[in-house]
Amino acid sequence: MLFPPSHFPSQPLRVVITGAGLITALGRGWKPNAEGFRVGRRAFRPVSLFDVSHQRVKVAAEVDLPELGSEVFPAGRLGRRQLDRLDRAGKMLLLAAQESWRQSGWQSSEPDADQLPLVLGTTSGGMLLGEAYYRQAVQQPSRQRQQATRAVQYQSQLQGRMVLDALGCSGPITVISNACASGANAIGHAWNMVRAGRAERVIAGGYDALCQLVFCGFDSLQALSPTACRPFDAQRDGLALGEGAGIVNLETLDCARRRGAEILGELIGYSTSIDLHHLTQPQPNGNTTVTVMQQACAKAGVTPEEIDYLNAHGTGTVLNDSSEAAAISTWAGRHAATLPVSSTKAGIGHLLGGAGAVEAVVCLMALREQWVPPQTHFETPDPACKFPVVTQPHDAPLTTVLSNSFGFGGVNATLILRRWA
Amino acid sequence: MGAVSPAGWDVAAMRNALDRGQPLPVQSLARPGWDHRALRVRLVPTPIPRPEFLAHPRLRRSSPISHYAAAAALEATAGLHAQVGDEALRLGIVVCLQTGCVQYTCRFYEETLKNPATASPLFFPETVYAAPTSHVATLLENVVVACTLVGDSSAYIQGVALASEWLADRHVDACLIIGAEETNWIIPDALLHLDRKAIVAAGAGALCLCRDGTLSSGVELAAITDAHSFTSGRSRPLAAKTMREQLGKCAPGELLADGLGNNPRTDGAEQVAWSDWTGARISPKRIFGEGMMAAAAWQFILACDAVARGQYTAANISLVGANQQALGARVIAGQ
Numbered sequence: 199m200l201f202p203p204s205h206f207p208s209q210p211l212r213v214v215i216t217g218a219g220l221i222t223a224l225g226r227g228w229k230p231n232a233e234g235f236r237v238g239r240r241a242f243r244p245v246s247l248f249d250v251s252h253q254r255v256k257v258a259a260e261v262d263l264p265e266l267g268s269e270v271f272p273a274g275r276l277g278r279r280q281l282d283r284l285d286r287a288g289k290m291l292l293l294a295a296q297e298s299w300r301q302s303g304w305q306s307s308e309p310d311a312d313q314l315p316l317v318l319g320t321t322s323g324g325m326l327l328g329e330a331y332y333r334q335a336v337q338q339p340s341r342q343r344q345q346a347t348r349a350v351q352y353q354s355q356l357q358g359r360m361v362l363d364a365l366g367c368s369g370p371i372t373v374i375s376n377a378c379a380s381g382a383n384a385i386g387h388a389w390n391m392v393r394a395g396r397a398e399r400v401i402a403g404g405y406d407a408l409c410q411l412v413f414c415g416f417d418s419l420q421a422l423s424p425t426a427c428r429p430f431d432a433q434r435d436g437l438a439l440g441e442g443a444g445i446v447n448l449e450t451l452d453c454a455r456r457r458g459a460e461i462l463g464e465l466i467g468y469s470t471s472i473d474l475h476h477l478t479q480p481q482p483n484g485n486t487t488v489t490v491m492q493q494a495c496a497k498a499g500v501t502p503e504e505i506d507y508l509n510a511h512g513t514g515t516v517l518n519d520s521s522e523a524a525a526i527s528t529w530a531g532r533h534a535a536t537l538p539v540s541s542t543k544a545g546i547g548h549l550l551g552g553a554g555a556v557e558a559v560v561c562l563m564a565l566r567e568q569w570v571p572p573q574t575h576f577e578t579p580d581p582a583c584k585f586p587v588v589t590q591p592h593d594a595p596l597t598t599v600l601s602n603s604f605g606f607g608g609v610n611a612t613l614i615l616r617r618w619a
Numbered sequence: 620m621g622a623v624s625p626a627g628w629d630v631a632a633m634r635n636a637l638d639r640g641q642p643l644p645v646q647s648l649a650r651p652g653w654d655h656r657a658l659r660v661r662l663v664p665t666p667i668p669r670p671e672f673l674a675h676p677r678l679r680r681s682s683p684i685s686h687y688a689a690a691a692a693l694e695a696t697a698g699l700h701a702q703v704g705d706e707a708l709r710l711g712i713v714v715c716l717q718t719g720c721v722q723y724t725c726r727f728y729e730e731t732l733k734n735p736a737t738a739s740p741l742f743f744p745e746t747v748y749a750a751p752t753s754h755v756a757t758l759l760e761n762v763v764v765a766c767t768l769v770g771d772s773s774a775y776i777q778g779v780a781l782a783s784e785w786l787a788d789r790h791v792d793a794c795l796i797i798g799a800e801e802t803n804w805i806i807p808d809a810l811l812h813l814d815r816k817a818i819v820a821a822g823a824g825a826l827c828l829c830r831d832g833t834l835s836s837g838v839e840l841a842a843i844t845d846a847h848s849f850t851s852g853r854s855r856p857l858a859a860k861t862m863r864e865q866l867g868k869c870a871p872g873e874l875l876a877d878g879l880g881n882n883p884r885t886d887g888a889e890q891v892a893w894s895d896w897t898g899a900r901i902s903p904k905r906i907f908g909e910g911m912m913a914a915a916a917w918q919f920i921l922a923c924d925a926v927a928r929g930q931y932t933a934a935n936i937s938l939v940g941a942n943q944q945a946l947g948a949r950v951i952a953g954q
Contacts, residue, residue, distance in 0.1 A: 199865060200843040200846065201779075201780055201948075202842070250735075253736070254736075312853070313845070321747065323769070332805065335651075335652075336651055336652055339651075339652040345809070345812055346813065349812050350942060353769075353942065354769055355774075355943040356942060356943075359848065359849065362848065363850055368852050369848060370845065370847075371943055372777060373770050374767065374768060375748035375749060375767045375768070375769045376752075376766060377748070383766065396784075410728075410735075414727075414731040414738055415738075415743035416743075418739065418743055419743060420740070470766075471763065472753075474753075478744045606747050606749060606750070606753075607750060609765060609767075
């Protein structure tokens with residue numbers, strides 16, 4: 199029963215990550231992404247998915263999606279028809295989930311595989327199908343072909359169901375849609391579940407695909423950069439959109455040890471809060487952001503001085519970056535002067551509901567391989583930044599890293615990860 | 620508790636409509652480009668006079684779904700504010716949506732298709748699922764944590780479970796769980812493909828959970844079942860049956876608030892699961908329509924309302940969602 203809870207552990211349980219999967223414009227899977235993030239590769243190109251000829255901005259970080267077939271998923275789990283119903287977002291989600299599942303070594307034959315929670319963050323789910331529904335309904339009103347399928351499959355919970363089917367398991371599906379904090383919130387919610395003993399294992403992450411409505415939306419707000427996405431640069435002029443998915447498999451430390459699993463890292467802190475300042479603009483001095491970072495550190499039992507690298511939300515918009523810079527400076531105090539900060543959105547764009555989850559996986563890579571992801575194309579630091587922005591690839595001994603995610607509507611989320619050695 | 624429904628802008632209007640037992644009148648919506656296809660809906664009546672809170676800067680240009688959610692939230696927290704005062708209260712809100720902000724989404728996409736260069740920047744932020752949550756949080760002011768959940772109607776009970784976790788963790792003193800939907804032509808048009816008998820409804824419902832029993836309206840959350848998802852390994856009927864089994868047998872003086880509409884095909888799983896129920900039963904969708912997440916909230920609220928008024932000693936709420944999972948909950952008269 200979800201309520202009342204059957205038992206509380208006397209101490210919060212330690213939560214480790216044993217599987218991670220991601221797909222971004224840098225590539226599919228750990229290796230190409232790690233190689234790309236390590237050197238600060240940028241993956242933007244002209245948008246090919248829809249017409250952008252009338253937009254101010256014409257580039258984004260598109261993913262090269264492989265054809266999905268039985269070489270990707272175990273034969274018989276998903277049929278051809280099921281795969282055909284998936285849109286880009288669903289396909290990216292499946293690929294990331296499959297990679298994470300394989301890496302974790304979890305098996306569908308295990309006893310709790312019929313009650314394995316799945317927590318997803320997304321802002322638009324299967325919006326590409328929703329757009330197709332709308333276009334056909336308006337442009338060919340009497341034509342009904344495929345409309346029923348679109349009406350069902352655009353819903354993000356169906357994409358979650360497809361993941362469980364593909365992995366051969368069942369369990370409660372939770373879909374969080376806190377705008378661009380969704381992916382971090384999903385992982386944080388899963389962390390809370392495992393830590394409190396409500397589940398021993400959880401699959402969590404975030405995903406979103408590029409779609410015309412959202413691209414045009416950000417362009418209409420003049421939030422997209424007409425030049426290049428340069429978070430924290432004094433000359434920054436907007437964000438760049440991307441697409442992708444990031445998934446992690448979380449479990450208790452005891453469970454991982456019992457299985458003899460390879461532990462990729464430990465998730466030690468999470469907090470979330472809401473900024474009531476404005477629907478689309480953060481509080482200028484970043485007060486709520488300071489609070490969420492402080493709370494996450496308190497839960498992790500670490501001080502700002504113990505954070506070795508900070509993966510910023512860093513969208514590249516004037517307002518977000520100045521607010522976040524102020525918050526980081528306040529939160530870190532004197533430590534800010536030596537705290538390496540970067541935003542990986544400079545390389546793969548803003549993945550919206552997928553951002554927080556993909557960036558958590560990037561942090562995991564950095565911890566595992568001991569490097570700091572740089573952001574290239576950075577020229578003039580914003581005077582509000584009291585911290586060094588990482589601009590050159592370099593190795594570094596990282597033990598504890600922090601990742602920020604903020605969303606339209608004001609939900610903020612901070613995750614803290616620790617190296618497993 | 621708070622509610623906005625096709626019956627009106629408070630719980631009393633909804634309760635009265637349920638007591639009358641007659642399905643509410645149906646309106647027609649025009650479908651762009653296809654005059655012959657009349658779409659049947661139950662809309663929320665225009666409030667007269669216009670509520671003062673709609674003059675709040677956040678709500679002036681927002682979508683109707685935010686208005687409904689805000690009205691339900693204010694009604695649900697009215698007693699709480701009166702007894703506790705704003706300063707002392709740390710509030711959480713969970714907003715649950717299935718189709719979300721469809722009016723501005725369609726308007727913005729329509730403009731995008733006509734000419735993206737002139738699409739209105741005012742519309743786009745209101746298309747985001749999290750927009751109503753943000754507006755309601757700003758209106759209530761003392762919100763410290765918020766979350767927007769998306770899913771089929773069963774996600775409303777997941778929202779209640781999340782709120783109970785925040786309360787148990789002492790993260791908040793009280794937590795609102797809001798289910799809300801608005802509609803335009805595209806929702807009944809889409810639903811025609813899936814359930815031709817359903818009549819789409821709009822509105823919202825809000826439930827306020829708090830730890831302090833002295834603030835209670837006389838109802839206590841007793842149980843929430845596991846979430847039984849529908850997957851290739853577990854059919855919808857099996858999920859409904861398992862959920863029902865977790866809620867136990869019917870006892871005298873208990874109520875069942877179910878999610879039955881008027882379609883044997885879509886109702887079948889839930890009907891079979893509860894075929895042994897011999898007690899009193901309400902089926903709000905048959906009166907108000909298919910309000911998706913709002914309907915889930917109405918079910919929960921009407922069950923709580925009946926227990927709070929002393930009509931029943933306990934109530935079970937059954938939510939067998941359309942395509943995600945089955946969840947149930949049980950409320951009892953407070954001590």
